[in-house]
Amino acid sequence: MAEWVTGYGGDYECMIVLDADSLMGADCLVSLTRRMAAEPGLGLIQTLPTIIRANTLYSRIQQFANHCFGPIYASGLAAWHGYSSNFWGHNAIIRTKAFADACGLPMLEGKAPFGGHVMSHDFMEAALLRRAGWGCVLIPI
Incomplete structure (x- = not known):
């Protein structure tokens, strides 16, 4: 993402981050764009x-739970978090300039696993956006 943001991101107001094991329909993409x-x-x-397309027992259980409980879980999180929501690394629209300005990940001091490159970026990116004054919301579409 960093390579795209620094190389091409200046040409775009927003970017939509997708993932191979989840699905976003056209209505969802339009809703995200309009809200942003x-x-x-x-x-x-x-x-x-x-x-x-879950294919292992564990992933099928996750898929079933996601189908049954995901919408109510997301509604609760959205109400609880307000403008300080989290980021799971995909299925999101991000304001490109905000991301470029705020989300450069630091090199942590010390030895791994508590130092060095940040390995779990998404939670930190949401926190960095919030620290810079940007809202981060979850919408259960």
């Missing part, structure tokens, strides 16, 4: 991932 355009203070809008 309507709220200039938002840096990130996260949606609830819908797991598809």
Whole structure:
């Protein structure tokens, strides 16, 4: 993502981050785009991932749980978090300039695993956006 943001991101107001094991429909993409355009203070809008094509027992259980409980879980999280939501690394629209300005990941001091490169970037990126004053919301579409 860093390579795309620094190389091409300046040409785009927003970017939509997708993932291979979940699905976002056209209506969802349009909703994300409209909400981002309507709220200039938002840096990130996260949606609830819908797991598809699970093929192991564990992933099938996750897919079933996601189908049954995901919408109510997402509604609760959205109400609880407000403008300080998290980021799961995909199924989101991100304001490109906000991301470029705020989300450069630091090199942590010390030895791994507590130092060095940040390995789990998504939670940190949401925190960095919030620290820079951008809203991060979850919308259960």
